[in-house]
Amino acid sequence: MLAARPVQGFFRSLRTRANWILIAILFVVPWVRIAGEPLILLDIPQRQFHVFGMVIFPQELFFLWLILVALALALFFFTALAGRVWCGWACPQTVFSDVYAGVARRIQGWTRAGAPRRVARWRSVATHAAWIAMSAVVALHVIGYFHSVYDFLGALATRHWAGASAAFWIAVTAVCYLDFGLVRQTWCKYLCPYARFQSVLLDPESLVVAYDAGRGEPRGKRAARHKGDCVDCGLCVAVCPTGIDIRKGLQLECISCTQCIDACNGVMARVGRVPNLIAYRSLAALEGRRTRLLRPRVVVYGVLLIASCIAFAATVAQRNPLSLEVERNRTALYQRMPDGRIGNSYTLHLQNRDRRQHVYRIRLEAPASAQLVAGVNPLLIPATGTVTASVFVIAEAGDVESGAPVRFVFEDLENLDRPIVRESTFVAPAHDEDEEEVHAG
Ligand code: SF4
Numbered sequence: 001m002l003a004a005r006p007v008q009g010f011f012r013s014l015r016t017r018a019n020w021i022l023i024a025i026l027f028v029v030p031w032v033r034i035a036g037e038p039l040i041l042l043d044i045p046q047r048q049f050h051v052f053g054m055v056i057f058p059q060e061l062f063f064l065w066l067i068l069v070a071l072a073l074a075l076f077f078f079t080a081l082a083g084r085v086w087c088g089w090a091c092p093q094t095v096f097s098d099v100y101a102g103v104a105r106r107i108q109g110w111t112r113a114g115a116p117r118r119v120a121r122w123r124s125v126a127t128h129a130a131w132i133a134m135s136a137v138v139a140l141h142v143i144g145y146f147h148s149v150y151d152f153l154g155a156l157a158t159r160h161w162a163g164a165s166a167a168f169w170i171a172v173t174a175v176c177y178l179d180f181g182l183v184r185q186t187w188c189k190y191l192c193p194y195a196r197f198q199s200v201l202l203d204p205e206s207l208v209v210a211y212d213a214g215r216g217e218p219r220g221k222r223a224a225r226h227k228g229d230c231v232d233c234g235l236c237v238a239v240c241p242t243g244i245d246i247r248k249g250l251q252l253e254c255i256s257c258t259q260c261i262d263a264c265n266g267v268m269a270r271v272g273r274v275p276n277l278i279a280y281r282s283l284a285a286l287e288g289r290r291t292r293l294l295r296p297r298v299v300v301y302g303v304l305l306i307a308s309c310i311a312f313a314a315t316v317a318q319r320n321p322l323s324l325e326v327e328r329n330r331t332a333l334y335q336r337m338p339d340g341r342i343g344n345s346y347t348l349h350l351q352n353r354d355r356r357q358h359v360y361r362i363r364l365e366a367p368a369s370a371q372l373v374a375g376v377n378p379l380l381i382p383a384t385g386t387v388t389a390s391v392f393v394i395a396e397a398g399d400v401e402s403g404a405p406v407r408f409v410f411e412d413l414e415n416l417d418r419p420i421v422r423e424s425t426f427v428a429p430a431h432d433e434d435e436e437e438v439h440a441g
């Protein structure tokens, strides 16, 4: 069952604009490329997360944690301040459910008076066909956050799509159809975990959609005397997408969509009464108490939110685009060179997390008397690429003790101020082994 047609009013037109802006953002982001790199892409097979110019690798998941913590704190902050604004105004579940319901009303020929008494069969079929087509478009954009939408369409065009991608597209389309077309706000009412803990985040001074019972009750038809302002028309219940009666007080199911405010204000205008019988207000205001915007919990959430944003910015600023590991080759402890010197082999794993290529010069800082031999030096590491290279450290026999530290220095040729140092150890034969080899020779 669709809720009654939303009543045009201040919040309705604001919400319609907000919905279209949000849909535009959600649909545009998967197509945006900056210098060939996606704006947001959670590339799970490649284990790379592209977020606004940053490429986050699995070793750096603390960045994603910081982003999630900041988002959670933003949710806490805005809920404490203004109730479930996220649910009613920005959650894709609400936004797309509204759009799907709007399309259904249009196809089924709803008028100002409401739903037609009987919906023709072809209109019902057309409604579901439209929902499936819309779901395919939404699903394509959802997939675009996990897989390049250009590659996906390219695969479709070349018919190389019979595999997992096509199955995934069909599956996501089915989920969108079921969720936005059929389940709609039932999700918000019974399944959304956020709804379950919002009551902990709210306090009497949070702004919520609330009915002024003092003014509205006792409710009754206009003609009756000594009645409150509520004429008991039931329109606020009819337009509510979660089907609740806000006159019973604040309820878990209310998603603050404000549709009942517009509906009731329309009724108040028609019966010549003051608007805002239902309005955005705090429960404290309804009891005649002052509403403070800056309350301890709002301040605490706000401070934590700012702190997490600063921590994120500082971590990004300190981030070194190169991740590297030096591993001593353990298959041979050391190698005796033809000229008698001792060589140790090391494998370098270099990962460039930047969207630009970098060229790194490698030099040996210790042992001072040893020599570094590298096949290629400096090394070019492509944007978001990984390079593995082998190098040798060679020292005169007896010059470097076994276990002595080996210190590699990696310098970005474009930024010599921030060298990266990695240490390993040198393994050399014991002196008596050396002497035995000399006598044998
Ligand atoms: S009670 Fe009002 S604000 Fe809450 S969900 Fe229903 S229509 Fe939206």
Ligand code: SF4
Pocket (backbone or CB within 6 Å): 216, 229, 230, 231, 232, 233, 234, 235, 236, 237, 247, 263, 264, 265, 267, 277, 278
């Ligand atoms: S829309 Fe307003 S007047 Fe009508 S029942 Fe709801 S609260 Fe009462």
